[in-house]
Amino acid sequence: MLSLTIDNKAVQVETGTTILEAAEKAGIEIPTLCRHEDITPLGTCGMCMVEVEGDPGYSRACITEARSGMRIRTHTRELRRIKRKLLELVLAAHPDDCLQCIRHGECELQKLAEKFEIRQLSYDQYTRGLPIDSSARGIVRDMNKCIGCGRCVEVCQNVQTVKAISFYGRGADTIVSPGAETDMGSGVCVNCGQCVVYCPVGALHEREQVDDVWGAIENPELHVAAQIAPAVRVALGEEFDMEPGELVIDKIYEALKLLGVDTVFDTNFSADLTIMEEGTEFLHRLEAGGPFPLITSCSPGWIKFGETYFPELIDNISSCKSPQQMLGALIKTHFAETRSIPPEKIVSLSIMPCTAKKFEADRPEMNSSGFKDVDYVLTTRELARMIRQAGIRFDKLKGIKPDKLMSAYTGAGTIFGATGGVMEAALRTAYELKTGEALENLNFEAVRGLEDTKTAAIPLSGQEIRIAVVHGLSNARTLLSQVREDLKSGGVPYHFIEIMACRGGCVGGGGQPIENSLYQRFKRAQGLYAEDTGMPVRKSHENPEVAALYKDYLQQPGGELSHHLLHTRYHHRDALSI
DSSP states (O other): OEEEEETTEEEEEOTTOBHHHHHHHTTOOOOOSSOOTTSOOOOOSOTTEEEETTSSSOEETTTOBOOTTOEEESOOHHHHHHHHHHHHHHHHTSOSOGGGOTTTTTOHHHHHHHHTTOOSOSSOOOOOOOOOBOOSSSEEEOTTSOOOOOHHHHIIIIISOOOOOEEESSGGGOEEESOTTOOTTTSSOOOOOHHHHHOSSSSEEEOOOHHHHHHHHTOTTOEEEEEEOGGGGGTGGGGGTOOTTOOOHHHHHHHHHHHTOSEEOOHHHHHHHHHHHHHHHHHHHHHHTOSOOEEOOOOHHHHHHHHHHOGGGGGGBOOBOOHHHHHHHHIIIIIHHHHTOOGGGEEEEEEESOSHHHHHHTOTTOOTTSSOSOOEEEEHHHHHHHHHHTTOOGGGOOOOOOOSSSOOOOHHHHGGGSTTHHHHHHHHHHHHHHHOOOOSOOOOGGGOSSOSEEEEEEEETTEEEEEEEEESHHHHHHHHHHHHHHHHTTOOOOSEEEEESSTTGGGGOTTSOSOOOHHHHHHHHHHHHHHHHHOSOOOGGGOHHHHHHIIIIIOSTTOHHHHHHHBOOOOOOOTTOO
16 A cells, blocks of 8 residues: 555555545545546546646646555646646637537536636637538547547557547647548447546537437338337436436336327347247257357447458347347338338337437348338437427436337346346247246356456257356457357357457447446446346346237247347448448
8 A cells, every 4th residue: 555645635546546546445536538437548638637746747647556655646726727728728629609519418528628617719610621420320520629638549459449530640630530531430330328427528429319300200101110129218317317227117118108209119029039039049059059159149349340240150049139129120011010010100219328220220231021120229418418309307207118019028137238238138938938947046156246347158958058158349359259160160069159349239329428437337237237136027038018929920030030020140341341
């Protein structure tokens, strides 16, 4: 332990602690703009400068390790003057359009300017006049608002290892870009949106579809049918000052009805359906002896990453569509037929925690209903904006139940939103379908939690099934690189792998409320597991509406109609294909 003094306050910290972390322990707040607790500190903005007695100049608290005996001052008159000037320089190069900005009220630059009471600038304002890049399906890039903090680059390069964006240019002309002569839509961006949730300002944001959805709702000729993803139910409340992880799904059903949505379904239903299809696919591979490993296909960011960087493993990816796309196809077929609504009059809307779901809905192969299976995808944040626009007091809603037919779900369906949840749900069903025996303990603790990679061996009818769960694309890259080498040498390292593009799984998706730290993700996952524990039915194959769907329409898991509507194929992409 080290002993030091910060603003005349003694504090003890472990070796390797930064000055910023030591100050936090002492209850002293040092302002930052480029720093985020989840990523490696960069020290680019200078807002965390402190004065260390005996050291020349100033030290950046986020990257300077504490030393025993240090005497540190954080808020001298001169430090406040310097930090105000730094902020003024950033604001002078930043568009003065806060009221029109998508991050208004949630902008870290805005909040810091208010904290330092910056009412006017000492420098002339200028704008870069750069074009806005809206070429990607899920993400918009506006470099006029970029403050050069580097958080998005750090996340894309090192946390996700997608390497879609980097710094280009010099000095004041430096921008974050996919590279010369390319844009976000034609590069390797997987639309995961992690750059968005770590951006402190509005330089990166989701491609909004709120106005399109309002138009569909207000068109009396159209029938809008919505679905809500598992992770949204434990995150949307944060937009209305509720706690992360608080279950608000009944309020969401009611809010959607109040907005004017005609029919409200639940994506948890199709999560259970996915387990029936994917579990059947896995059991067929067990009987056939492979090919292994089978890799889950629910995360569209991972799918595009796999198509780009691991094309030799495409045959290992499950052919199952994601729950969003399964339900979208059924809305325009089974639901349309049941309600005698022409499918061309149905608008299929999904509420997702994920910007990559917008990309997925636009994939050309996602039209097995004969129409575009999912017309619009709103992020959790976009739905919150619509609720506020409609004057709905979300926290005061009592809640209602969804429409019947494709809304009933089990605990297995709800845990899809957390890393390890798809694997756990699949194991519950695969074990019982294979053995005919009931599981005594439905909780597979080995696949839960935020550890980068989780592995286990599960006994199944005399076989040892080796499984792996990974979240975050850098971890996926590490695991799949090893899998690829093992397969080349004739080995089978795992039978079943779950991959989620975002750390924490869908609870940490690029469309979730800001802030979206690992702490928030952990709390949201806890909310999903709590709902699972309290559910009367916790196994996908016991979902009564899923059973009715097979009896009345699909006939059987993995059958001809199921394959047509609920399965797809993926393909190799080069770096310049969308």
